[in-house]
Amino acid sequence: MHLGYPAVLAVLLFCVGLYGVLARRNAILVLMSVELMLNAVNLNLVAFDVWLRDTLHAGQALTLFTITIAAAEIGIGLAIVLLVYRNRGTSDVDKLTDLADTGTEPDSDSIAPTTDNAAETAADQALPAGGQTA
Amino acid sequence: MTLTTLAALVPALPFLASIAGMLLGRRAPGFVQPMAVLPTLASFVLAVIVAVRQGTGPATDVGTRLTPTGSVPVDLALHLDGFAVLIAVLVGLVATCVQVYSTGYLRDDPRYPSYAALVSLFTSAMMLVVYSGDLMVLLVGWEVMGICSYFLVGHYWETPEARSAAVKAFLVTKLGDVPFLIGIFALAADAGTFRINGILTTAASGGLHHPTVIALLLLAGIAGKSAQFPLHTWLPEAMAGPTPVSALIHAATMVAAGVYFVARLLPVFMLSTAALAVLAAMAAITMIGSALAALAQDDIKRVLAYSTIGQLGYMTAALAVGNRSAAVFHLLTHGAFKALLFLGAGVVIHAAGTNSLAATSRMGDLRRRVPDAMWTMGIGLAALAALPPFSGFFSKESVLRAAEDAASGHVGHVPSAIGWTVLVAGLLTALLTAAYATRLFLLAFLGSAPRIAEAPEGGAAHDAHAMPPVMITVLWVLAIPSLALGVTGGVLPAWFDGTPLTPTLATSVLGIGLALVGVLTTYAAWRAAAARRAALAAPPAHTEIEPAATEAYAIAHHEQVYGDIAAAADPADPGRLLLGRLHRHAAHGFHLDAVYTALFVRPVLAAAGLVRFLDREVVETYVQGAGATPGLLGAIVRRVQTGNVQTYLSALLAGAVVLAVLVAAGA
Numbered sequence A: 001m002h003l004g005y006p007a008v009l010a011v012l013l014f015c016v017g018l019y020g021v022l023a024r025r026n027a028i029l030v031l032m033s034v035e036l037m038l039n040a041v042n043l044n045l046v047a048f049d050v051w052l053r054d055t056l057h058a059g060q061a062l063t064l065f066t067i068t069i070a071a072a073e074i075g076i077g078l079a080i081v082l083l084v085y086r087n088r089g090t091s092d093v094d095k096l097t098d099l100a101d102t103g104t105e106p107d108s109d110s111i112a113p114t115t116d117n118a119a120e121t122a123a124d125q126a127l128p129a130g131g132q133t134a
Numbered sequence B: 001m002t003l004t005t006l007a008a009l010v011p012a013l014p015f016l017a018s019i020a021g022m023l024l025g026r027r028a029p030g031f032v033q034p035m036a037v038l039p040t041l042a043s044f045v046l047a048v049i050v051a052v053r054q055g056t057g058p059a060t061d062v063g064t065r066l067t068p069t070g071s072v073p074v075d076l077a078l079h080l081d082g083f084a085v086l087i088a089v090l091v092g093l094v095a096t097c098v099q100v101y102s103t104g105y106l107r108d109d110p111r112y113p114s115y116a117a118l119v120s121l122f123t124s125a126m127m128l129v130v131y132s133g134d135l136m137v138l139l140v141g142w143e144v145m146g147i148c149s150y151f152l153v154g155h156y157w158e159t160p161e162a163r164s165a166a167v168k169a170f171l172v173t174k175l176g177d178v179p180f181l182i183g184i185f186a187l188a189a190d191a192g193t194f195r196i197n198g199i200l201t202t203a204a205s206g207g208l209h210h211p212t213v214i215a216l217l218l219l220a221g222i223a224g225k226s227a228q229f230p231l232h233t234w235l236p237e238a239m240a241g242p243t244p245v246s247a248l249i250h251a252a253t254m255v256a257a258g259v260y261f262v263a264r265l266l267p268v269f270m271l272s273t274a275a276l277a278v279l280a281a282m283a284a285i286t287m288i289g290s291a292l293a294a295l296a297q298d299d300i301k302r303v304l305a306y307s308t309i310g311q312l313g314y315m316t317a318a319l320a321v322g323n324r325s326a327a328v329f330h331l332l333t334h335g336a337f338k339a340l341l342f343l344g345a346g347v348v349i350h351a352a353g354t355n356s357l358a359a360t361s362r363m364g365d366l367r368r369r370v371p372d373a374m375w376t377m378g379i380g381l382a383a384l385a386a387l388p389p390f391s392g393f394f395s396k397e398s399v400l401r402a403a404e405d406a407a408s409g410h411v412g413h414v415p416s417a418i419g420w421t422v423l424v425a426g427l428l429t430a431l432l433t434a435a436y437a438t439r440l441f442l443l444a445f446l447g448s449a450p451r452i453a454e455a456p457e458g459g460a461a462h463d464a465h466a467m468p469p470v471m472i473t474v475l476w477v478l479a480i481p482s483l484a485l486g487v488t489g490g491v492l493p494a495w496f497d498g499t500p501l502t503p504t505l506a507t508s509v510l511g512i513g514l515a516l517v518g519v520l521t522t523y524a525a526w527r528a529a530a531a532r533r534a535a536l537a538a539p540p541a542h543t544e545i546e547p548a549a550t551e552a553y554a555i556a557h558h559e560q561v562y563g564d565i566a567a568a569a570d571p572a573d574p575g576r577l578l579l580g581r582l583h584r585h586a587a588h589g590f591h592l593d594a595v596y597t598a599l600f601v602r603p604v605l606a607a608a609g610l611v612r613f614l615d616r617e618v619v620e621t622y623v624q625g626a627g628a629t630p631g632l633l634g635a636i637v638r639r640v641q642t643g644n645v646q647t648y649l650s651a652l653l654a655g656a657v658v659l660a661v662l663v664a665a666g667a
Helices: A004-023 A027-052 A058-088 A108-133 B003-024 B029-054 B082-105 B112-131 B135-156 B160-191 B196-204 B211-225 B234-240 B243-252 B254-264 B266-270 B273-296 B300-320 B324-352 B371-384 B391-407 B416-445 B459-464 B469-490 B505-530 B547-562 B574-579 B582-587 B589-640 B645-666
Strands: B060-067 B074-080
Touching (some): A004 B645, A027 A058, B003 B029, B003 B074, B003 B112, B029 B082, B082 B254, B082 B469, B112 B135, B112 B243, B135 B160, B135 B234, B135 B254, B160 B211, B160 B234, B196 B266, B211 B254, B211 B266, B211 B273, B234 B300, B243 B300, B243 B324, B254 B266, B254 B300, B254 B324, B266 B273, B273 B574, B273 B589, B300 B391, B300 B416, B324 B391, B324 B547, B371 B416, B371 B469, B391 B416, B391 B469, B391 B505, B416 B505, B416 B574, B505 B574, B582 B589
Antiparallel strands (some): B060 B074
């Protein structure tokens, strides 16, 4: 089989994944898009392994490796998303902006407490919703 | 014990006492008074024994190498001769009297332990200066005295006068001490030793290369320590300290250290005619100026302070004509009668509740309340005015005789012009001294209440509070040498250089005549001015508290009442009548402080202002800028931090693409 087919397919898959990561607002879908990108890479690895006729089959070994890591990653990722959803009542990536600098406190000393407070208030507001979902 | 051991114990005892006093003063308050008085007394007794054993024999010199410095070694050396042992006796006597007097004067003072310890330390340092045979060791004592003076002048540091006086005394004397130190180094560099004997040997053999420079450098230190023009301005201010301190440090001993130093190193000064001329001019200006200033002061202690400056001028004048015997003779008698005068002034201030002569001249009952102070101060003032047969007469005549000898050209190396300068200034000052001594006595003790009734509070309250008897006793003890020390003039030459010290006919007649003129003129002026005596605002008097507190209170309030720390607007003051237009200038020490303010203080303050401006406006701007620029950059960068992960990732992607394109283009 010509190398072009799997390569083009991998590029398409990667672009779809990239679009998903950058554009989707649901955290679950973002994670799924990441999986797409990883699989695009896997596809490349396998294809080039065959094309290069590598006796050690390093590409296939790396693919197994990637799949394992992807499984672990998706497990942790889903757990985080689940906890965020429980606490906040939402898994919208656009609304999870606690790390944003609000710009109200110019000096570095008071940034930490302000952010803490903001996080607390946000958590307080979200608690009832989280409680309902749980 | 050997003579050396005894002599070493003389400075050591007060030193140990001061250490013990500082360590134990607060824990064992019962031991403070004995610990202050007894070691000083023992030191005095030992000094007397040393003097008797040393006698008129050849000078005793012992020394041990203290520090091998690599170049000029420093020796712990003792040098005992007639000058040293007699001055040590004087220091011991005055220090003992002052310690005893202080037990009464500062009996309720919470800082008495540290005060007594500092006085002991001071005594020890002065003894060290007197006995030391090594310039470096002498310098140690010299500087310890300076710092003790600073602490003791600032004893009442609650009052701003005392604080500024202490700082002024310290700074002015240090101003002289810097050239002094350089002079000592120059001297040691030429002579190859710090031992005074070695230096004198070098000087005699002509081994000193720059005697004029060295002598002038040393003179700066002398002028600072001995309060000679132009560095004398600290001494009148130093009267803000307690009276016993003024008696010990600023009259009898520390200020005499400079004179003693010149006396020890006189052969070095004799090598340079220029230095002698400077010394003579310094002495002449000091004598006349201070006598005029003393005539105009209102504060009784400031009168005595200016008189101290003048009498020290006599001593330096005697040194300028190359006669150290006369100088040290006057140092001894002056030490005794000036200590007496200061301690008497302390009693008067306590009894009157004020230090203002304008106020005491309106009291009228002081001569009945403190008769002992009147009689003893009368003796002291007669000695100060050089009336025969008091001690001051003989010593002052010995100075005048030395000046006469030099004027007639009988003293080698000393030009007769120097002799004439000293002689004329000395005679003029004798007149003025008699005048201000008389004025002090008349105003302090022979005052009378003005026709308008005196303030009703008075008599009973004052009498209820008796003067501590130790203070009176000390006055009489000091009155004996003030009265009788003069007759030793015939014996002393054997202890000193052998120069005769007895008065000659010509100077005696002149001196007595001028002194009598001064006394009578002042008396006449006093009688004439008495008619103009009117009620005057008097400072509030507090005599029921301890004497030292009375004095501190009086000093603090003089300026409030009279608007000036030195003068009072008293039309009945004979000094005002005698000085006429000069009075205003004399009262302020001929505005020398104002000159110094214009010449030194203001430029220094202006320079400080400039430095402050540079620091605040220029350097600070750079610092602020260094902080503000990153802050500004940070504010810009902060806007990018939206918290949205996808934005970050987009930026990451864009960056990666750009890099990839760049790499591809480069390849």
